[in-house]
Amino acid sequence: MKPWLLFIALLPGLAVGAKYPLTDEDLKTYSRTGCLLVEGVFSEDEISPIKELALQMLQYGYQIREESHNTERAEIRLDRNGSQFVYDTNTLVIKRIVWACGMHPEFRTLGADKKLKNMVFRVLQTHHAHHLINQLHPKMPNDGVEFKFHRDIENRRNFDKGWAGENMHNGGFVQTLTALEAMDEWNGAIEVYPGSHNDSTPLKNRPETQDIIAGELQQQYPPEFVRMQPGDVLLCHPNLAHRSLPNQSNNSRLLFINGFAAQGAHQPEVKYPGDDSGYLLKISE
Numbered sequence: 001m002k003p004w005l006l007f008i009a010l011l012p013g014l015a016v017g018a019k020y021p022l023t024d025e026d027l028k029t030y031s032r033t034g035c036l037l038v039e040g041v042f043s044e045d046e047i048s049p050i051k052e053l054a055l056q057m058l059q060y061g062y063q064i065r066e067e068s069h070n071t072e073r074a075e076i077r078l079d080r081n082g083s084q085f086v087y088d089t090n091t092l093v094i095k096r097i098v099w100a101c102g103m104h105p106e107f108r109t110l111g112a113d114k115k116l117k118n119m120v121f122r123v124l125q126t127h128h129a130h131h132l133i134n135q136l137h138p139k140m141p142n143d144g145v146e147f148k149f150h151r152d153i154e155n156r157r158n159f160d161k162g163w164a165g166e167n168m169h170n171g172g173f174v175q176t177l178t179a180l181e182a183m184d185e186w187n188g189a190i191e192v193y194p195g196s197h198n199d200s201t202p203l204k205n206r207p208e209t210q211d212i213i214a215g216e217l218q219q220q221y222p223p224e225f226v227r228m229q230p231g232d233v234l235l236c237h238p239n240l241a242h243r244s245l246p247n248q249s250n251n252s253r254l255l256f257i258n259g260f261a262a263q264g265a266h267q268p269e270v271k272y273p274g275d276d277s278g279y280l281l282k283i284s285e
């Protein structure tokens with residue numbers, strides 16, 4: 001283990017563990033730090049069937065990977081029944097399943113659950129939002145999957161050249177990450193840099209190593225591995241610098257991610273992969 005990783009692992013938790021429903025204080029914390037861990041949003045009864053379905057979908061993804069063809073790209077993408085399976089070209093490991101609800105509507109039911117909608121409404125301060133992201137992110141023991149430093153705003157801008165969320169409340173977008181399994185620094189938890197959302201400089205294609213970028217960010221923003229239990233939800237501002245390292249444990253890590261753009265931030269004609277992705281959702285009661 002690298003010494004700086006040990007240092008981070010030993011830091012006490014920095015993200016405030018809020019509870020649902022969010023208080024005004026929680027919302028202030030979110031605006032100040034760019035992230036908020038909300039504990040116990042979903043019960044085991046709500047999470048278990050979704051986890052089972054996610055595992056079935058993963059199994060299906062591994063059955064169809066033989067249908068993939070050689071490509072020069074770093075990722076192979078297979079569109080099936082309204083969802084998209086994304087594989088690492090070299091290892092053929094599944095990196096993510098995009099718009100999982102295209103194939104299984106149950107993922108839309110949980111992804112647009114009233115508790116998530118209420119938190120998104122409070123964070124974005126808008127009555128309608130586009131449901132842009134409904135993804136499964138599995139990390140199996142030692143499968144090598146990692147997500148290098150980025151800000152989600154980079155993905156929004158890449159997809160949508162007319163992205164207009166910058167001047168909206170809390171950046172006009174919020175990523176909600178729901179743990180289907182326990183996550184910690186050993187099985188690839190998200191590493192966040194609270195406070196880094198006040199900057200939106202791209203991080204994705206920087207030529208420096210991840211260690212160098214980590215060193216730079218750490219000088220300004222003390223990082224945190226977000227330890228989560230099944231049913232916990234992490235809310236992230238689109239400018240928040242974050243990454244997640246490979247799973248080096250014996251425990252799998254399943255994460256269910258839903259992202260919402262305030263109406264007016266995203267151009268409705270810009271299509272993300274997946275059937276009916278980006279549909280407009282009423283998020284206020």
Ligand SMILES: O=C(O)CCC(=O)C(=O)O
Pocket residue numbers: 137147152175188189190242243244255257
């Ligand atoms: O699944 C992960 O570990 C990373 C997810 C992430 O970085 C994102 O959704 O922006």
